[in-house]
Amino acid sequence: MVLIKRTALLVGLPVVSLAIWWLASAGSTDPYFPSLQKILAAFGPTWFEGGSGARILVDGVPSLLRLLTGFLLAVVIGVLGGVAIGLTTRVRAFFEPTLELMRAIPGPVLVPIISLFAGIGDGMKVAVIVTGCLWPILLNTVEGVRGVDPVMKETARSYHMRGLFRIRHLIIPAALPPIFAGMRQGLSVGIILMVISEMFAASNGLGFSVVQFQRNFAIPQMWTGILVLGLLGVAMSMIYRVIERSTLKWYHGMRESAKES
């Protein structure tokens, strides 16, 4: 009974909304808002037909690779840089205003700047994604390193924990929750920048195909593209959450027990 109720709550509203969309758009003659039936009918042929030339492979895979490469590079640079900067008060004070300025620059305006250096190839897109994802991760790492519990620091000192051992077993674990929060922000910025850089200038990619559909007034196809981008966002956020849950299990457990007590 509980299970049924839960499932009903989970899928109830989505099903109702889809049904309303289906019914309200049925027989639609508005060229920009085709019926859901038409959109779904166009979905398969648009993305999955054509074997190895299918759009999901030709455009989807390069997009995903750019996003993942850019995001992972940003994580590595951000965490390493953040730890290096966050460990000493003076180094942090030296970098902080500059980093705040860099972070405040809206990511998309970097697209024209980076294309000056890197042309309009894959390198440009990855560089754009890295520079966009980097700041939230870097600054959150700095914050996390700074916020390590002083008692833990003292304890580590009295056990003579030093150097890399100290970073590996004290600093990084303690800074992980804010780092993950930064990664979450970084990931959503990354998806935005992936799409934008492909809309700006590209010969393949999800952002590129959606804009192509729109320019050719292939409206149902354009809607399927919007759906694919939406599903990509949802999928990335789900994968991210699974990784976050398993990595930060100890942290969530700690918070739960703190709440209960």
Next chain:
Amino acid sequence: MKINRWMLPLLGVLGLLTFAAVGEALPRFGIVREDDLPPTSIVLTRLIEMLGTADVWRAIGDTVVVWALGLTIATAAAIILGFLLGLFAPLRAATASTVEFLRPIPSVALIPLVVLLFGPRYESGLVLVIYAAFWQVLVQMMYGVTDTDPVADETARSYHFSIWGRIRHVLWPTALPYLMTGFRLAATVALVLTVTAQLLIGTPGLGQLITLSESSGQVPTTYALVLITGLMGVLVNLGVRWVEGRLLAWHPSIRAEVL
């Protein structure tokens, strides 16, 4: 060496100056082509020149209007919906999955649609800004309203507080810190989407000027404009933090810094 009060801000200024010096040196010594990265002095001169022209101020104005309008609409809608969900638990349970699904949809996916609907008019940017900012605030509001102290809520009920009273005295103070977090994130995202619309769709504003200057090869102008958007971003961050400090002066997270 002891760290005194002036040293840290001074180091920060030194950091900015070093950064500017590196930007000056790289093209001067030919490490980077001057066409790709103009020396800092040239960019700054161009920036000051441009701040004397009406065009740039009009673009800044257009940007601020879309940003502020979108952010206000999104925040107001999210607050109202957040309270409704906070007051009625069944409603919250029924909408949770939908919110979780709609939230990660990147707002830029809507670009082709708004291009068809509005073309290069400011409504295009507004739609993107509202969509992006709304979820940031709503999600935090949902965390906030579920965090209400059950004892406080029960007490308010047994004293027969009206719905309005419960919102004002129980939900609002609990949700406010969460709301401010959401608002801070939304303010940044809203600026990103405002500029994106101008950059890609050509709605009037700073982003449009950036595209124009880049395609006509005026690289120092491009850099100066990017710097302006960065300074706007800094002002947005400082402004939101100031508001947060004023509104939450009573809250432990802010009070702790003073104590």
